[in-house]
Amino acid sequence: MEENQKNSEELLEQAERAVINSIAETMDLYGVTPSIGRLYATLYFKHDPQTLDDMKDELGMSKPSMSTAVRKLQDIDIVKKVWKKGTRKDLFLAEKNFFHYFSQFFGDKWEREAKLNLTAINYAEEKLKEILEDEDAEEKVKQRAEQDLKQLAEYRSYCHWLEQLAQSIDSGEIFEFLPIEKTNPEE
C-alpha cells in the first residue's frame, strides 16, 4: 500500500509533467519566452493560487525573475492576482481557458498589423496618385506607380480581411462558423 500511494503520485507527476512540457514548448507562438511559458504551464496545474516563492522553488529561478515573468503573464491576461485573507504574500492563479487567451492574443496582433499597414497604404496611395496625375512625370515612373497601386489594392484587401477575422474572434462570431466541440478522449 505504501508502494501504491507512491506510485499514484508518480503517475500524477508524469501526467502533469508531459502536458507542462508541451505547453511550454508551444507557447513561443504566443510571444512569451520559454521560461515564462514554462511558468504558465506550471501554474496551469496548480489548483490553489501560488506565491512568488512557490514559483521560484518550483522552477529553481530567482524571485525577481518570477516577479517579472508573472507580470508579463498578467499583461497578456492569462494570470490573475488573487486575494486571500491572512496571507501577506501576493497570490497568483492561471487563467485556464485557452480560447480566452487565443482571442486576446491574435485579436490584438492582427488588429495592430492591419491598422499600421492600412495607414501606410493610404499614405502611399496618395503619393502614387499624385505621380499619375503629374503630366510631367517620367513614363517609367508612372508605370511603376501604377504597378505599385495595383499591388497595394490587394494588400488593402488582406488588411481588411485580417480586421474582419480579428473582429469575428473578438465578438465570438467565429464560433458559429467553427463551433467548439466537447470532444471525447483518445483522439
Place this chain on the structure above:
Amino acid sequence: MEENQKNSEELLEQAERAVINSIAETMDLYGVTPSIGRLYATLYFKHDPQTLDDMKDELGMSKPSMSTAVRKLQDIDIVKKVWKKGTRKDLFLAEKNFFHYFSQFFGDKWEREAKLNLTAINYAEEKLKEILEDEDAEEKVKQRAEQDLKQLAEYRSYCHWLEQLAQSIDSGEIFEFLPIEKTNPEE
C-alpha cells in the same frame, strides 16, 4: 521639367518607403527578425527578380546575411528562386499574396501546436485514469487526478478547435465565412 521628374521619383520613393517600414515592423508576427522582415518588404516592391548583391546593396548588409535571410524567406515560402537565361547569379522574387503567406504560417503553427499538445494530453489522460482505477491510491491524489482530467478535457476541445481552424484556412473554407472583399481606397 527636370525638377518634376526628380519630384516624381521622390514621391515614389516615399510611398514605397512608408509601406516597407510598416511591413518590416509588423512582420515579427510571422516569426522573422526585423532584418529579414525588411528584406521581404524591400523585395515586395521589386517587380524584377533580385540578386544577393542587389539586396546587400539595398540594405547595406553582408552577402552571407542576405544568403541566410533569403533562405529563411524561401523556407516560409514567401520568396522564390527564379531562373533567367544568361544570368549566373541566383535571382529571387517575392511572393506578394499575403493570404498565401498567412495561411501557410498560421496553418503550420496551429497544426503543430494542436498535435503536440494532443499527444501530451492523451498520454496524461491515460496516466490519470490509471490513478482513478487504482483502489489503493490516496483520496487526495485521486481528487487531483479528477480535477486535472476535467481541465484536460477542455484543453482537448481547444486543440481540436485549433485543428479545425487550421484546416479551414488550409482548404480555403474560411473564405466562405469571411469573404475577401475588393476594397476601395481611403479606408
Place this chain on the structure above:
DNA sequence: AAATATGTTAAAAATAAATTTAATAAAATA
C-alpha cells in the same frame, strides 16, 4: 519606531542571437 517580510528596480553577469569577416566549395568561363 524598530525589525521583519515582501516585492520591485537597477546594475552586473551570463546566455543566446544576429551579423560580419574569412575561408571553403561549387559552378562557369576562358
Place this chain on the structure above:
DNA sequence: TATTTTATTAAATTTATTTTTAACATATTT
C-alpha cells in the same frame, strides 16, 4: 585545366536578451 565568379559554411565579433545578485522601497508586524 586554370581562373574567375558566385554562394555557402565556419569562426569570430557584435549586439540583444535573459537571468541573477544586490540595492531599494514599501508595507506589516512586534
